Amino acid sequence: MQATFKVHRYDPEAGGKPTSQPYTLDLPEDATVLDGLFKIREELDGTLAFRASCNRGFCGECTLRINRGGRLACMTRVATAKNKDGEITVEPTRFVRVLKDLVYDVDRQLWQKIKAVEPWLQPNGGVQPEHEHIIPDEQLRAVRNAMKCYYCGLCDEGCSVIPFDNTFLGPTALTKAYRFIADPRDHAQAHRLRLVGEPKGMWDCVHCYEADEHCPRGIDPTARIIDIREKAVAMGVKSGATNPQVARHYDSFAASVKKTGWLDEGRLALETWGMRRIIGLLPVAWRAFRRGKLPIPYRHPKRPGAERIRRIFEKAERRPS
Ligand code: SF4
Incomplete structure (x- = not known):
């Protein structure tokens, strides 16, 4: 099978403008877009930069825009992704700071936002319990579903608020907040709800449900944001300190x-x-x-x-x- 990859190339250190560089490849029928990127780097152009790790759709490292839609490169078949002219456009996700070619600043786009929701258990006002806190499995079912998140960022990529305000926490970080707010072992719920209730937090979500459409793990991030909003209302924490x-x-x-x-x-x-x-x-x-x-x-x-x-x-x- 032949396909032409039109790959985003950009090196901020070298200056200049981003370009779309075409590479025509012969690939097996079952090849993925990630297979194509590896082939380009190994056989045609060793300077191409991209991220990848597990190659199993499990780590979320290879999240990219493929033919203008957010996808995992390792889970996207070339045969189904290429257009009628046999072309595939491969770019970084939107609104990111590109470090080189397809590699972007995940720290600014994702990790700093996730860190802002304090992604760790806070039992007993921060004091570690003396004994193991065992709870029935069914109490953790909803939390476990949210724990399936592997931070691929596809929900942020599909989010309809981030294009207007990239400082919005976004569905990935708010799903992480849900993971702890819904955890019966955590005792900082009111604090967490005030935190995500500040401007740029949960109240800025317009519940368009795009995040749910984009999540490959069935976590339904929009529904999780609505869950924490309902929790906030039930607990009387309807805003942050500044709004x-x-x-x-x-x-x-x-x-x-x-x-x-x-x-x-x-x-x-x-x-x-x-x-x-x-x-x-x-x-x-x-x-x-x-x-x-x-x-x-x-x-x-x-x-x-x-x-x-x-x-x-x-x-x-x-x-x-
Ligand atoms: S909630 Fe889903 S789409 Fe969003 S980062 Fe986690 S796994 Fe990816």
């Missing part, structure tokens, strides 16, 4: 829907940000008014069925958390 407006937003949203059956956006803005900030938004309000998006006088009547919605709220509030 109390998140908690106000949450409470106002729920109170508005409970009262009138739908969201009162005027009330939401006022209760979330306070009068001083709202005054600063007057130019926005003026533009909205001119476009017919802000009716004056502002009214927010109850919608039909509001009573039923209120009863649903009351039923949920009576439920033990």
Whole structure:
């Protein structure tokens, strides 16, 4: 089988701009993209830099963008990945700092974010217990699923917030946070929830579910982020120390829907940000008014069925958390 690899080449130390270098290869029918990269390096161009380790889809080292989508190079067959012209584009993942060719700064992209969620057990306020803490296996089932994460970063690659703000913790780090928040042996839940409740943390997730689509381990990172949000609400930790407006937003949203059956956006803005900030938004309000998006006088009547919605709220509030 013949295929042409169009490989991202860039050496920041040498200067210049990134290029896409074509290499045409003869490969076995069952070859993977990683096999192709090794063949290029061993037979055509020894200067090509890329990362790989287990070659089994287990370590996540060879995460790359292959034909514009995040994939593990060792698990991607050339025969199915190449386009109708027999070409395969191989690039680093998006938004990373490229160190050379296909090698990028994983420390900045992944490890620093994971470190920020304190990825270690914190039993008894940090004091190591004197005895082994054994718990039934079923209590750890959810945690075990999250422990399958091998930090491939494919969920971050698919994330729809990171393209706008690369300082967002991202689904990989938040999945790691979940792993400890859900662990019954950990006693730092409130501290952890405040940590990931700060700006750039769990409340910045827009739950588009792209992370779940991208995770090769079936961990469903978006669902895990929603799990820790629910835990935060149940524990009354609705924001970090620097963003109390998140908690106000949450409470106002729920109170508005409970009262009138739908969201009162005027009330939401006022209760979330306070009068001083709202005054600063007057130019926005003026533009909205001119476009017919802000009716004056502002009214927010109850919608039909509001009573039923209120009863649903009351039923949920009576439920033990
Ligand atoms: S949660 Fe899934 S996609 Fe994200 S880093 Fe872990 S294994 Fe990879």
